[in-house]
Amino acid sequence: MKTKRAELLPGTLDFMVLKTLDAMGAMHGYGIARRIEQVSRDLLRMNQGTLYPALVRLEQKRLISSKWGVSENNRRAKFYSISSAGRKQLIAETENWDRIAGVIVRLLHDPQGA
Amino acid sequence: MMSWLNLNLTRALTLFGKDSLDRELREELHCHLELLIEEGRLEGMTYEEARRRAFWILGNPEVIRENSIGAATPQFFDHLLVDIKLGLADLKKCPALYSAAVLMLASGLVTAGMTLVIASFWHKTPSYGPGGQEVFLINHYAPKGIGKWNGFEAHFVPNTADFIRWKTGAKSFSEICIASLLPKSVNATLSPNSGSTALSASFVGPEFFHLLGVKPYLGRTFDPASSTTDWRSVVLSRKSWQTLFHSDSQILNRVIAIEGTDRRVIGVMPEGFLFPNNSDIWLPQQPSSSNPAFQFHGWLVLARLAPGHNESGAEAELNAMGSEGTSLNRLQPISDIYDQISPFQFRLLLSAAGTVFAIACFSAWTLIRVRIGARQQEFAAQVVLGASPGRIVRQVLAQFFLLGSAAWICSIPTSILATWILFLWTRRSGEGGWFFAPKLYMIEVLVTMALAALAVVPCGIFPAINALPGRSLLRAGVLRSVLHERFRLGSLPLVFQLSFAIVLFVGAGTTFRAFFLSWLSFSHQHNSATLLAANISFNGADSAITKPEVNGLYKKIQEDLASMPGIISVSLTNALPFDGTPAVGNEVQIEGSSSRLHTDLAVIRNVAPGYFTQLSIPLLQGRPTETSDREANVAWISNSLAHSFFHGESPIGRRIRTVNPREVSHWMTIVGVVGDLRTSPFSNGPEPTLYRSYQESVNSETVLLPQNILLRTTRSSEQYRPLVAARLRGINPSLRIHNLGFLPEGYWRSINVPVALTMLFAMFSAIALLLTAASVYGAQCHWVAERRREIAIRIASGASRRHVLGMGLRHGVTILLLGLGAGTPVAIATAYLLRHWLWIPVELSTFISCSAALACIVCCASSLPLLSASKIEPVSILRSE
Numbered sequence: 001m002k003t004k005r006a007e008l009l010p011g012t013l014d015f016m017v018l019k020t021l022d023a024m025g026a027m028h029g030y031g032i033a034r035r036i037e038q039v040s041r042d043l044l045r046m047n048q049g050t051l052y053p054a055l056v057r058l059e060q061k062r063l064i065s066s067k068w069g070v071s072e073n074n075r076r077a078k079f080y081s082i083s084s085a086g087r088k089q090l091i092a093e094t095e096n097w098d099r100i101a102g103v104i105v106r107l108l109h110d111p112q113g114a
Numbered sequence: 115m116m117s118w119l120n121l122n123l124t125r126a127l128t129l130f131g132k133d134s135l136d137r138e139l140r141e142e143l144h145c146h147l148e149l150l151i152e153e154g155r156l157e158g159m160t161y162e163e164a165r166r167r168a169f170w171i172l173g174n175p176e177v178i179r180e181n182s183i184g185a186a187t188p189q190f191f192d193h194l195l196v197d198i199k200l201g202l203a204d205l206k207k208c209p210a211l212y213s214a215a216v217l218m219l220a221s222g223l224v225t226a227g228m229t230l231v232i233a234s235f236w237h238k239t240p241s242y243g244p245g246g247q248e249v250f251l252i253n254h255y256a257p258k259g260i261g262k263w264n265g266f267e268a269h270f271v272p273n274t275a276d277f278i279r280w281k282t283g284a285k286s287f288s289e290i291c292i293a294s295l296l297p298k299s300v301n302a303t304l305s306p307n308s309g310s311t312a313l314s315a316s317f318v319g320p321e322f323f324h325l326l327g328v329k330p331y332l333g334r335t336f337d338p339a340s341s342t343t344d345w346r347s348v349v350l351s352r353k354s355w356q357t358l359f360h361s362d363s364q365i366l367n368r369v370i371a372i373e374g375t376d377r378r379v380i381g382v383m384p385e386g387f388l389f390p391n392n393s394d395i396w397l398p399q400q401p402s403s404s405n406p407a408f409q410f411h412g413w414l415v416l417a418r419l420a421p422g423h424n425e426s427g428a429e430a431e432l433n434a435m436g437s438e439g440t441s442l443n444r445l446q447p448i449s450d451i452y453d454q455i456s457p458f459q460f461r462l463l464l465s466a467a468g469t470v471f472a473i474a475c476f477s478a479w480t481l482i483r484v485r486i487g488a489r490q491q492e493f494a495a496q497v498v499l500g501a502s503p504g505r506i507v508r509q510v511l512a513q514f515f516l517l518g519s520a521a522w523i524c525s526i527p528t529s530i531l532a533t534w535i536l537f538l539w540t541r542r543s544g545e546g547g548w549f550f551a552p553k554l555y556m557i558e559v560l561v562t563m564a565l566a567a568l569a570v571v572p573c574g575i576f577p578a579i580n581a582l583p584g585r586s587l588l589r590a591g592v593l594r595s596v597l598h599e600r601f602r603l604g605s606l607p608l609v610f611q612l613s614f615a616i617v618l619f620v621g622a623g624t625t626f627r628a629f630f631l632s633w634l635s636f637s638h639q640h641n642s643a644t645l646l647a648a649n650i651s652f653n654g655a656d657s658a659i660t661k662p663e664v665n666g667l668y669k670k671i672q673e674d675l676a677s678m679p680g681i682i683s684v685s686l687t688n689a690l691p692f693d694g695t696p697a698v699g700n701e702v703q704i705e706g707s708s709s710r711l712h713t714d715l716a717v718i719r720n721v722a723p724g725y726f727t728q729l730s731i732p733l734l735q736g737r738p739t740e741t742s743d744r745e746a747n748v749a750w751i752s753n754s755l756a757h758s759f760f761h762g763e764s765p766i767g768r769r770i771r772t773v774n775p776r777e778v779s780h781w782m783t784i785v786g787v788v789g790d791l792r793t794s795p796f797s798n799g800p801e802p803t804l805y806r807s808y809q810e811s812v813n814s815e816t817v818l819l820p821q822n823i824l825l826r827t828t829r830s831s832e833q834y835r836p837l838v839a840a841r842l843r844g845i846n847p848s849l850r851i852h853n854l855g856f857l858p859e860g861y862w863r864s865i866n867v868p869v870a871l872t873m874l875f876a877m878f879s880a881i882a883l884l885l886t887a888a889s890v891y892g893a894q895c896h897w898v899a900e901r902r903r904e905i906a907i908r909i910a911s912g913a914s915r916r917h918v919l920g921m922g923l924r925h926g927v928t929i930l931l932l933g934l935g936a937g938t939p940v941a942i943a944t945a946y947l948l949r950h951w952l953w954i955p956v957e958l959s960t961f962i963s964c965s966a967a968l969a970c971i972v973c974c975a976s977s978l979p980l981l982s983a984s985k986i987e988p989v990s991i992l993r994s995e
Contacts, residue, residue: 029142030149048146049173052139053185060124060186073152077145078138 013046013054014063015097018082018090021064026081028071029055055080063089128186139182143175193505197512204489204513211485212517214888215478219521219569221881222474224528226565227558229467229874232536233460234557248419249326250445252280252290252432272415274401280415283435286428288420289338291319292401292413293390299649301850302395303371304358311358315372316390317399320344325418326389333366333381336398348377349396352385372397390414416448455867462621462948463871469618470878470885471565476611477889478521479573482514483607484896486577507578514574522566529558576607605929608893612933612972613940615886619964620941622875624948627960629872644682645728646831646838647690648823648854667846668808668821672722674845675825680834682826686722686808690822691729691791702804704759705769705781716755717801718772720808726750726788728826736766736786739807748807749782755802756787770804782806883971890926890975897925898983910988918984919977926976930969 020035021027027035032055033048058064063086071077082090128135147168154164172178184192205212252272272280281290294317301310323335331352336344348370350359359365368379377397401413419428425445432443455463493506533555650671668686675684702716723739725731734753749770756765769781790800808821823842827834835854842851898905905918941961 028145030146033146047173048150048171049143049175049178049181052143052178053182056135056139056182056186060128061121071145071149073149075145075148076141078142 013050014058015090015093017051017054017058017080018063018086018093021080021082022087022090026067026069026079028069028077028079030071030077032080058086061085122188125186125188126191129188129191132183132187135183135186136179139179140175143172143178147172147175193508194512197509198516200509201513201516204485205516208485211481211892214892215481215517216520216524218474218477218481218885218888219517219566220524220528221885222471222569223521223525223562223565224532225474225878225881226467226471227525227529227562228532228536229463230561231533231555231558232874233455233463249448250417250419250425250428251448252276252415252417253444253446272413274413277401277413277415279435280417280432284417284428284431286420286423286431287417289321289325290415290417291321291325291338292399292415293318293322294399295414297393299850300373300395300397302373305370313354313372313394314392315395315397316393317397318390319400320398322396322416323349323383325416328383328387330381331384333379335381335383336396344380344398345400346375346377347380347398348372349381349383350379351383351388351394351396353388354394355382417445455871459867459871463874466618466621466875466878469614470881471569473611473614473618473882473885475569475573476607476614477885477892478517478569479577479607480611480889481892482510482517482573482577484892484899486510487896487900507575510578511570511574514570514577518566518570521569522563525562525566526559529555529562605893605932608889608929609932609936611886611889612930612968613935613937615882616934616937616965616968617941617944618875618882619879619968620961621944621948622879623960623964624945625872625875629869643830644827646825646827646834646854648825648838648842648851650821650823650842650849650851667849668722670845671823671842674841675823675838678834678837678841680828681838682828683724683728684722684826685724685728685824687725687822687824688720688808690824691719701773702755703771703773705771716751716804719803719805721805722808725805725824728824729791731791732789734787734789735764736784738786747780747782748785750786750788750805751784752788752790752800752803752805754790754800755804758802772804883968886968887971887975890929890972891978893929894922894926894976894979897922898979902983902986905983906986906988909984909986915984919980922980922983923973923976926972930972934965934968 016036017032020032020039024031024035029051030048033046033051036046037044055064055066059066059080063083064080065083066078066080068076069079147165150168150171151161151164154167155161157164159167277290277292280287284290294315297314297316299312300315302313303310318336320336321338323330324338328335330349332355333349335349336347350365355361355365359368362368365379365382369376370379371377372395383396417428419425429443429445435443496506497503672684672686675681702718721739726733726738735756736750739750751759751765751770759765759770760768765784765787768784770784771781788805791803825831825834825838839851839854842849905921908918908921909915941964945961
């Protein structure tokens with residue numbers, strides 16, 4: 001039976017990019033996309049191209065920074081890394097996400113019903 | 115907030131680095147694709163399969179790049195650029211109409227900007243201002259209950275005793291100083307080999323410049339700390355330095371002889387500083403109560419409030435220190451005499467310029483509306499293709515933004531040109547005391563820019579709403595349809611424009627009529643071409659000449675000049691009626707009442723026999739002046755003064771006197787009533803005047819010598835000027851003659867600014883007229899274009915050309931009547947306000963003639979498109995449809 005792939009929730013891509021860079025250090029766009037797919041175990045349906053507007057946006061907000069380097073196939077690639085402002089933002093977003101997810105989980109699994 | 119600002123700033127800056135961002139994204143995406151292809155190849159796919167898969171996973175790189183750049187840059191600018199490109203494309207399609215709209219807006223901007231610059235020049239000379247709002251003049255004012263006249267509250271100038279009392283006793287002021295009330299003409303010898311030159315000198319206290327906060331252009335001013343070190347020095351005006359000394363940079367410490375006394379030049383004042391008397395030079399003066407020459411002298415007393423004191427507190431302190439007679443001491447802001455334009459005139463000028471600007475905006479609005487009407491199909495197609503109403507509104511606003519910018523850019527060279535014209539004009543009439551530098555004023559650039567921005571929004575939003583297709587079910591479209599069909603909103607700008615225009619015309623017409631009638635009356639009544647006036651005084655100390663000597667001299671002057679061929683009559687007076695000096699009111703009282711209610715204010719003029727005849731002042735009652743009146747205590751009063759005191763009763767034989775405590779008050783018998791003399795077109799009434807024998811000037815203890823001679827000649831007085839000067843010098847070598855010339859010269863100088871205002875109003879009216887005619891023409895063209903098919907069908911159905919003309923004219927006349935109806939109440943209110951400034955009443959004829967002129971222009975402008983419309987061939991029009 002084919003596994004049903006989940007749609008990416010709006011506004012979560014930035015959060016995932018930050019988390020990936022925080023966990024993995026500096027990465028290029030391909031690496032970030034592959035990492036997100038790996039972590040989601042191919043359950044997340046995401047067009048890899050949607051990553052780039054998010055990267056530009058995050059860089060403008062000074063949450064990530066970029067530097068040109070050389071990729072594993074010896075090509076010039078832009079490597080992104082999380083900034084200290086990005087880390088703070090990630091902590092705040094994680095707390096917020098936990099809170100909301102907790103509420104939803106409690107709501108869905110409460111035997112009394114909503 | 116800061117992060118939001120930073121983010122938007124970064125986005126705005128990215129606009130300039132868009133190409134570099136695009137290049138980087140292209141490279142990055144290429145790398146990403148290569149890695150994905152490599153991944154596919156490793157999984158055993160062929161290159162083509164791996165490439166297809168890579169594109170499927172990544173997406174379209176072009177779209178990704180566009181989305182990324184869109185996320186990095188503000189969308190507003192992108193849309194604006196597109197709208198501006200579309201706007202420019204439309205401008206190219208209809209250059210004549212848009213050029214007209216730009217010129218209209220530019221004319222409004224130049225008018226408003228230049229007016230602001232001129233008004234600020236007149237209102238206050240900023241760079242040589244009196245150093246803040248805390249500098250006042252101290253005056254004695256008439257007690258309450260005494261009427262105001264001529265728009266002024268009558269006041270008396272303080273004398274030496276007042277000044278010394280205030281200087282030593284008043285604690286509310288940090289500095290007090292004097293300045294001469296009137297300028298004194300002095301003879302100056304600029305170098306040992308040159309002849310003498312007459313200069314207008316102002317005598318001022320040593321604290322004068324320091325108190326006003328004026329810095330010299332060269333050198334220094336009088337030292338306020340010492341009243342003795344600078345007493346043989348002189349400060350020059352910039353104009354004198356330029357004209358007399360040819361801008362000599364070595365002027366400081368140069369010695370010039372003034373009235374036989376050597377004085378050292380210590381400074382040159384900046385350009386435009388001529389306070390208080392249009393001065394050429396300033397001489398130090400410190401009045402002393404022990405010097406009898408100063409005992410009764412009148413001064414301008416200037417005072418600067420001490421920190422922590424206010425105006426009312428200072429007035430209370432001055433009044434507690436005592437004042438002359440019943441008068442009160444009051445502070446008058448120095449701007450009252452420093453400014454060349456009254457606050458009323460200032461507001462009037464700005465309102466008139468604002469009206470022209472509004473008319474220009476409405477004109478541009480009307481023309482743009484015409485073009486928008488022609489583009490309805492284009493906008494409808496855009497809506498069908500998915501454009502939102504906001505997109506269309508934005509597009510029209512962007513186009514208006516372009517027009518506003520173009521108008522602003524056009525206004526800059528025009529302003530420079532106008533400034534040059536003003537510069538040349540003010541240099542020619544430089545006596546006015548204001549001087550226009552030929553440059554672009556930053557205030558004007560900024561104000562016109564702000565006004566252009568202001569014009570874009572309201573004037574663009576209505577045509578933008580108009581642009582929404584009528585079939586649109588959107589609210590704005592429905593609103594537009596309702597407003598246009600039911601309430602004829604489309605004609606609204608034209609109605610507004612016409613209402614503004616009628617207000618401007620009536621105001622300008624009233625002003626111009628007052629000025630024109632006054633000049634006619636002046637020229638006709640006084641036959642000014644044959645009048646000659648001169649001011650005379652004596653060399654040396656005036657007090658050295660005894661009264662009998664003065665009497666004899668005046669008698670000899672009159673007899674000698676009268677015996678000259680071509681001289682019809684000679685008269686003397688203490689003050690010329692048209693010399694531009696504002697008349698000062700004095701309290702006068704009739705015999706039989708000590709009540710203050712029987713006291714009024716009047717101008718006192720001392721006149722010799724023949725004065726009334728010379729100035730064509732009619733004798734209404736009693737007898738004329740006679741030679742025997744020299745010793746008698748007799749007086750003549752003007753009609754307005756007679757009316758004020760006697761209310762229709764005959765004043766002949768009644769007795770009158772002045773109650774000014776500085777003059778010997780003796781009763782004078784009224785022997786005649788004469789007509790009123792208007793000395794300026796820009797005052798709201800005649801001056802109530804008490805005429806008495808010129809001997810009063812000689813008998814009085816307080817009034818010193820200078821007298822004015824009036825001559826009536828048989829032919830143009832110009833040719834008698836040198837003859838009279840030579841004859842006067844021959845009578846007495848120590849006699850000094852100043853300002854020998856036509857009487858109207860002073861008159862013109864005195865109304866320099868009001869005349870300029872009248873000319874400006876006339877110019878504003880001409881601009882408004884042109885703008886109105888152009889926009890009426892444009893609107894009528896639009897009306898015809900909209901109804902070409904209807905007109906063709908009507909003509910094909912047998913309608914005459916006259917019928918077509920009548921149909922169009924009805925439309926034009928309806929708008930005209932709506933405009934006149936809306937503007938009339940405001941025009942009447944404006945005319946009523948002008949009564950404060952002009953002496954003539956506002957007449958219905960002015961209003962009717964202005965309305966008729968406007969109606970004529972509107973009808974002519976409406977008819978031209980209709981004439982061509984009435985000649986159209988119905989077959990060709992219907993076939994093309």
